[in-house]
Amino acid sequence: MSHGHDDPTLHPEVQMSTSRGYFSGFAISSILMFVATFLVASHAVPPFGLLMVIAVCAGIAIIAQIYFLLHIDVSEHNIWNTVALVLFMPLFLITIGLTWWMFSQLYLRTMIMPGMMH
Amino acid sequence: MLVDLAGGWNPMLGRLAWSQIPYDNPILAPLFVAVVIGAVLVLGLITYYGKWTYLWKEWLTTVDHKKLGVMYILIGLVMLFRGFIDGLMIRTQQAWAVGPHSSGVFGATHGYLTPFHFGQVYSAHGVIMILLAATPLLVGFMNIIVPIQIGARDMAYPYLNALGLWFTAAAGALIMISLFVGDFAHNGWFGYAPIFELQYSPGVGVDYWIWTMELLALGTTLGGINILATIIKMRAPGMTWGRLPIFVWASLASNVIALTSFPALQVALALVAADRYLGAHFFTAGLGGNLMLYTNLFWIWGHPEVYFVILPAFGMMSEIFPTFSEKPLFGYMTMVLASMAIAGVSWLVWLHHFFTMGAGPYVNSAFSVATMLVGIPTGVKVFNWAFTMYRGRLTFNAAMLWAIGALFLLLVGGLTGMMLAVPAINYMVHNSVFVVAHFHSMLLTIVYAIFASVIYWFPKVFGFKLNEFWAKTMFWLFSAGTALVFVPMYMLGFMGMTRRLDYVFNTAWHPYLLVMEFGIVVYTLSVLAFFALLYVSVRDHASNQVGADAWGTSRSLEWLTHSPVPFYNFAVLPHVNARDEVAWRRDNGIDHVQPDHYEDIHMPNNTGVAIVLGGLTFVLGFALVWRIWWLCAFSLLAIIALVIYRSFKGDPGYIITAAELEQMEKAAMRREARIGKQQHRVGSGVLGEAIAYARSDLPSLASQPGSTGGLDHRS
Numbered sequence A: 001m002s003h004g005h006d007d008p009t010l011h012p013e014v015q016m017s018t019s020r021g022y023f024s025g026f027a028i029s030s031i032l033m034f035v036a037t038f039l040v041a042s043h044a045v046p047p048f049g050l051l052m053v054i055a056v057c058a059g060i061a062i063i064a065q066i067y068f069l070l071h072i073d074v075s076e077h078n079i080w081n082t083v084a085l086v087l088f089m090p091l092f093l094i095t096i097g098l099t100w101w102m103f104s105q106l107y108l109r110t111m112i113m114p115g116m117m118h
Numbered sequence B: 001m002l003v004d005l006a007g008g009w010n011p012m013l014g015r016l017a018w019s020q021i022p023y024d025n026p027i028l029a030p031l032f033v034a035v036v037i038g039a040v041l042v043l044g045l046i047t048y049y050g051k052w053t054y055l056w057k058e059w060l061t062t063v064d065h066k067k068l069g070v071m072y073i074l075i076g077l078v079m080l081f082r083g084f085i086d087g088l089m090i091r092t093q094q095a096w097a098v099g100p101h102s103s104g105v106f107g108a109t110h111g112y113l114t115p116f117h118f119g120q121v122y123s124a125h126g127v128i129m130i131l132l133a134a135t136p137l138l139v140g141f142m143n144i145i146v147p148i149q150i151g152a153r154d155m156a157y158p159y160l161n162a163l164g165l166w167f168t169a170a171a172g173a174l175i176m177i178s179l180f181v182g183d184f185a186h187n188g189w190f191g192y193a194p195i196f197e198l199q200y201s202p203g204v205g206v207d208y209w210i211w212t213m214e215l216l217a218l219g220t221t222l223g224g225i226n227i228l229a230t231i232i233k234m235r236a237p238g239m240t241w242g243r244l245p246i247f248v249w250a251s252l253a254s255n256v257i258a259l260t261s262f263p264a265l266q267v268a269l270a271l272v273a274a275d276r277y278l279g280a281h282f283f284t285a286g287l288g289g290n291l292m293l294y295t296n297l298f299w300i301w302g303h304p305e306v307y308f309v310i311l312p313a314f315g316m317m318s319e320i321f322p323t324f325s326e327k328p329l330f331g332y333m334t335m336v337l338a339s340m341a342i343a344g345v346s347w348l349v350w351l352h353h354f355f356t357m358g359a360g361p362y363v364n365s366a367f368s369v370a371t372m373l374v375g376i377p378t379g380v381k382v383f384n385w386a387f388t389m390y391r392g393r394l395t396f397n398a399a400m401l402w403a404i405g406a407l408f409l410l411l412v413g414g415l416t417g418m419m420l421a422v423p424a425i426n427y428m429v430h431n432s433v434f435v436v437a438h439f440h441s442m443l444l445t446i447v448y449a450i451f452a453s454v455i456y457w458f459p460k461v462f463g464f465k466l467n468e469f470w471a472k473t474m475f476w477l478f479s480a481g482t483a484l485v486f487v488p489m490y491m492l493g494f495m496g497m498t499r500r501l502d503y504v505f506n507t508a509w510h511p512y513l514l515v516m517e518f519g520i521v522v523y524t525l526s527v528l529a530f531f532a533l534l535y536v537s538v539r540d541h542a543s544n545q546v547g548a549d550a551w552g553t554s555r556s557l558e559w560l561t562h563s564p565v566p567f568y569n570f571a572v573l574p575h576v577n578a579r580d581e582v583a584w585r586r587d588n589g590i591d592h593v594q595p596d597h598y599e600d601i602h603m604p605n606n607t608g609v610a611i612v613l614g615g616l617t618f619v620l621g622f623a624l625v626w627r628i629w630w631l632c633a634f635s636l637l638a639i640i641a642l643v644i645y646r647s648f649k650g651d652p653g654y655i656i657t658a659a660e661l662e663q664m665e666k667a668a669m670r671r672e673a674r675i676g677k678q679q680h681r682v683g684s685g686v687l688g689e690a691i692a693y694a695r696s697d698l699p700s701l702a703s704q705p706g707s708t709g710g711l712d713h714r715s
């Protein structure tokens, strides 16, 4: 009549996590953040290029974090992580996509162009 | 320091200075004295009666989901009261400061609040009512009821549960202390760019707002994860998805929203904090900042949030209507689908809060249509409740009255919401008090459902019923107050009165504002009735005791176990056979079968870590507000260290042996037997004799195996 007597560290999702994985995730995202901050602070690239570089850095950081820190993949024993991913993808597309749409329509009408905003 | 701070800063105290204590404020100073005296009195009483160990052992360190839920509800009720006082102040100012000839006191030109103070009052009112009253009250109910309804012994993560509570408490403390140390934001509950930028709001008010909301978001997200995991993983044998009580389904839908949307709020506020603390330019006017991006990010969370709070209320109504109609809920499957549909659509509509941004006809009509889609599942629910009551054996007790009140308000709020969802109408009434009336109808739906639930589930948690007379008195006073305040508010909205006026220029509106002031006085009476309700009920509790099935017509699993619910919930986990298990057992004559033997059960230990972490987050919040960097570093490090310590220590839990369990169960059964006799002797059929004898189809108690007696009206 008991639950939870089994050793939690034997669970597959816990077994998957290694300090090396966490460390690489942390290192990769930190480096990417420093790169982005440095590029912005030093004005090394023209604004539009900056936007692109930061976006790419953010994209890589997201993937690194999903993989190394959250261990989200599509394997069998990680079924709940996969469910979370399936829930997350449409929401991500909705928020980013609709935001992009409404603001592009807004700029169209108020004549604020992203390149002019500084 | 990356930003320029008005009023100086020193390394020791940050921005804190004596001048920040409003001891010269004619309202706050006496209040402060009263609070101090009250606090000393309470602490003194606890010490005098030697209750500190009890308090620490039984409540402050508990991981029991029921006690945590009760504390959530207590916080919610206290904050509801504070928010009500804010509302009273707003109404009074608007009834007073009308027209150029209105008088002014306490330094205000008109009325008694300066614009600066008025802004803080309505901002605090909104934050408190939505995030610190409605949310904790609902989370509290989900905490108490969900595990019992699915036949679990506790939440999936008892310690995380305690952590969520103490984060909420820390946030409550933070917003309360802003009354007496510094001031609060004046940017409304949702904030406006760029008014909340450091340049335009140089004080600490906005910082209090940011960190209070961040803490609440954190606590609610943790709570949401816990409830989701509990529902998915901890159901009793036989509790299939198709048998889950609707309140559990509603909690599931609601917490899916919480889990997915609160991070958006946290990001939005973190970016505001970056602007104010690091000199970033996310939402500044100029320098690449984008004002509307804030509004956008906020409502990406904000609209799902309003459905996060309404869905549990829908769940409550879905439990109460069937019980007091003596019928199963009409359209179980459609109810489930409607809850999920509402959760899904809630993600697609947030732009309706800023149609007037001017994103153009395509965007506005798309979001308008999406918004109106919500009306379909909501309408399904309303019809389901109506059909549940149709031809039922209705009992109009206080819980039922509150639930019916909720239904009517839902109609009013939903229909005005539909009006607001039409961009052409919205352009006319946006930011008018019509909008305010709309969302108060909606949020009052929640308040009605909550009071219905307080009455409905109180006997389950505490073992005795609340007084019917005072509960009904409170209901009628509250409803009169609602009508008197919000009908004129809808009318004023159509006349063009904008929201948040500290001075009302149009004297033609005065009569309406006076009616609303009268309404708030009636509300005040209902608050007094609530106190009377608590007092009378506790005074008479010995004669209002109830057994497991407090209402005699209950349907779902929580009514199977004893009242008050033992800390282990179920001595032996029940096996679920049907959708409305308790009703099913009653109909099949096995509602009093007790388990024939017991086994050891494994329970989690109490822990003081959660409350200490709560305290440390409060310190961290306070230090961030006042920019006391050493204290920030200290509390943050302490938090990290404590979390690591707790993670490695873990909790082996403890065992209740079968013998101990049997003793406790026997005591609980003796209690029920005693109540049965006592009620029989006194003859006070709580539910009314009509139902008692109309239910002669039920088998008599004496023939039941292991029968221990129950309510008189079934014997």
Ligand code: HEM
Pocket: B190, B306, B307, B309, B310, B352, B353, B354, B371, B372, B374, B375, B378, B413, B414, B415, B416, B417, B418, B420, B421, B422, B426, B429, B430, B431, B435, B438, B439, B442, B443, B446
């Ligand atoms: C039938 C469903 C609903 C519809 C169609 C609807 C529609 C709307 C619209 C269009 C607005 C924007 C008004 C404006 O600012 O111009 C609005 C505001 C609001 N609604 Fe609803 N709503 C619905 C349900 C709810 C529910 C269930 C709640 C909460 C429990 C709620 C709470 C709010 C709040 C808090 C605001 C205003 C926030 C603010 O400006 O301070 N609504 N609603």
Ligand SMILES: [Cu+2]
Pocket: B302, B303, B306, B349, B350, B352, B353
């Ligand atoms: Cu909305």
